[in-house]
Amino acid sequence: MMNVLAIGAHPDDVELGAGGTLVRHITRGDNVTLLVMTRGELGIYDEASRFGEQQHATEALGATLLWGGFPDGAVPSGADAITVIDEAIERTNASLVYTHAPDDTHQDHRSTAIASLAAARRVSTVLYYETPSTQHFQPTLFVDVEESLDSKIELLRAHLSQVLRDGPVDLEAIVAQARFRGSQSRVRHAEAFETARFVWDLVPPSAHDDAVLEALEGEPLTTVNEVRSIEQAVRELVR
Numbered sequence: 193m194m195n196v197l198a199i200g201a202h203p204d205d206v207e208l209g210a211g212g213t214l215v216r217h218i219t220r221g222d223n224v225t226l227l228v229m230t231r232g233e234l235g236i237y238d239e240a241s242r243f244g245e246q247q248h249a250t251e252a253l254g255a256t257l258l259w260g261g262f263p264d265g266a267v268p269s270g271a272d273a274i275t276v277i278d279e280a281i282e283r284t285n286a287s288l289v290y291t292h293a294p295d296d297t298h299q300d301h302r303s304t305a306i307a308s309l310a311a312a313r314r315v316s317t318v319l320y321y322e323t324p325s326t327q328h329f330q331p332t333l334f335v336d337v338e339e340s341l342d343s344k345i346e347l348l349r350a351h352l353s354q355v356l357r358d359g360p361v362d363l364e365a366i367v368a369q370a371r372f373r374g375s376q377s378r379v380r381h382a383e384a385f386e387t388a389r390f391v392w393d394l395v396p397p398s399a400h401d402d403a404v405l406e407a408l409e410g411e412p413l414t415t416v417n418e419v420r421s422i423e424q425a426v427r428e429l430v431r
Contacts (some may be wrong), residue, residue: 194222197286198255199277199308201267201300202232203246204351204361208322210290211253212337212370213383218254220341226250227277228305229260229267235360241353249350254285258283269303277311286315293320293386295327309388318385324365326336332382334377341370341381 196217200206206214206226217224232242250257260267260276267273281289291308292301305320312318322329337344345363348354353363370381377384 194288195228195284195286195291196222196224196288197280197284198224198305199227199229199280199292200302201229201292202235202264203228203242204249204348204354205292205301205323206290206321207249207253207344207347207351208323208361208366209292210319210383210385211347212340213254213290213335215255215292215340215343215347216335216337223284224253224255225258225280225286226255227254227258227260227280229273229276230262230264230300231259232264234264235281235353242351245351245353249347252350252391253347256284265300265401267300267303269306273303273307274311277308281311281315283289286312288317288319289315290319290321290385293322293326293329295329296323297325297327301325312389316389316391318356318388319390320388322384325361325414329384330386331373331376333385333390334373334379334382335385336374336377336379336381338372338374338380341367344370 194217196211198206198214206228214224221303228246235242247257258272258280262273289308289312292305294302294305296302296305301323309318319333345366348361348363348366353359355363368369370383373384374380374384
C-alpha cells in the first residue's frame with residue numbers, strides 16, 4: 193500500500209492532470225489524498241460551487257480532501273505554501289507526490305509546483321502532471337489509463353461548472369490528449385508525467401509469485417494452457 197498526495201492549485205486541476213492515475217491507485221488499494229490550494233473563486237462560477245464540486249469529485253474518487261486556504265490567483269511559492277504542503281506530507285506520510293509542472297502560463301500553477309518540490313525535499317518520488325495551460329511539457333513517465341479513462345471523465349463531470357457548454361474544460365480534448373500520450377507510450381490511452389524525482393522500488397516477489405513458482409517446480413510443462421491452469425489453481429489457493 194502506498195500513501196499518495198496529489199496537489200492542485202484549483203478545483204479540477206488534479207483530476208485533469210492525474211485523474212486516471214489516481215483511479216488506478218485507489219483500485220490497487222493505495223491511500224490517496226488531494227490537497228487543493230484554493231477554492232477557485234475567480235473562476236466563471238462562485239466559490240461555493242467549485243468547493244462543492246471538488247468535494248463531490250473527491251468522494252467519487254474515494255480519496256481524502258485537504259484545502260490549502262489561499263486566495264485564487266495569489267498562491268505563494270514561498271514559506272507559507274511550503275508549510276501547508278509540508279504539513280500535508282507529514283499528515284499523510286506520502287511517499288509519492290503529484291503536482292503541477294512548473295512551466296505553466298498560470299501563476300498559481302507555477303507557484304504550487306515550486307512550493308511542492310521544496311516541501312517534498314524528503315519524498316522519494318515527485319511527479320509533475322500537465323494541464324491545458326502547461327507549456328513545453330516533456331514527459332518521461334507514462335501511466336496506462338485505458339481502464340480508468342472513463343472514470344477520469346466522470347470525475348471531471350463532477351466539476352459541472354467547468355464542463356458546461358463554453359466552459360474551460362473540453363472533455364473531448366482530454367480524451368484526445370490521453371490517446372496522444374498513449375501513442376507515445378505504445379498503449380491505447382495514457383497520462384504523462386515529468387519526473388522531478390523518481391525512485392523505482394523493485395519489491396520482492398509476492399506470495400502469489402512464490403506459490404506459482406512452487407507449483408511449477410519439477411513439473412514438465414508442455415503447453416501454455418497447462419501453465420494457465422496451474423496459475424489459476426494457485427490463485428484460488430492464495431485467496
